[in-house]
Amino acid sequence: MTGNLPQDVQQHSSSIVQPAAGKLPKPASQLVDSHSVSRRLQSELMSLMTCGDPGISAFPEGDNIFSWIGTIKGSNATVYEGLSYKLTLKFPTDYPFKPPVVKFDTLCFHPNVDQFGNICLDILQVLFTFNFVCFLMASVTHY
Numbered sequence: 001m002t003g004n005l006p007q008d009v010q011q012h013s014s015s016i017v018q019p020a021a022g023k024l025p026k027p028a029s030q031l032v033d034s035h036s037v038s039r040r041l042q043s044e045l046m047s048l049m050t051c052g053d054p055g056i057s058a059f060p061e062g063d064n065i066f067s068w069i070g071t072i073k074g075s076n077a078t079v080y081e082g083l084s085y086k087l088t089l090k091f092p093t094d095y096p097f098k099p100p101v102v103k104f105d106t107l108c109f110h111p112n113v114d115q116f117g118n119i120c121l122d123i124l125q126v127l128f129t130f131n132f133v134c135f136l137m138a139s140v141t142h143y
Contacts, residue, residue, distance in 0.1 A: 037095050041065045058089060066091045070102075087117075 042065060048058055058070035070087040074080025086105040092098045104117035112120050 034093050037091075037093060038065050040096065041091060058087075061088075066093070066095075068100075 041060075045058070045060070045065075045068075048056070055073035055075065056070070058068045061067040061069050068089040068091070070089055072085045072087065074083035074085075084106070085108055088101075088103050088105055090101040092100065102119055104113055104119075106117075108117065114120050
């Protein structure tokens with residue numbers, strides 16, 4: 001493989017120490033314990049159920065704690081009053097280090113939601129926290 005490389009590159013590459021098989025560092029996503037992520041999601045579900053906004057609900061889809069179905073009810077005295085929006089939330093295995101994918105399944109006319117139901121806010125990737133997502137879900141109906 002190194003036969004096509006210039007001589008000086010071949011000499012330099014042969015001096016690079018390669019890690020032993022099975023000793024490669026694991027990617028960050030594999031360093032997270034899925035059991036602890038599951039416990040955290042269960043804790044956040046309980047928090048949402050007991051302290052959440054009465055117009056917002058979310059529950060795991062079947063037995064999968066990493067996939068939730070959510071509902072947002074439109075706030076009174078807004079253009080969203082009387083409406084109900086269904087959402088899907090897909091939590092990655094390295095949550096909370098990476099945000100969930102949240103998508104409106106019900107058509108939603110809002111400046112931060114595209115025609116496919118995707119929330120279009122770059123800030124979700126940068127300043128993500130569970131409480132921030134709850135705040136955004138509540139603010140969608142208050143626009």
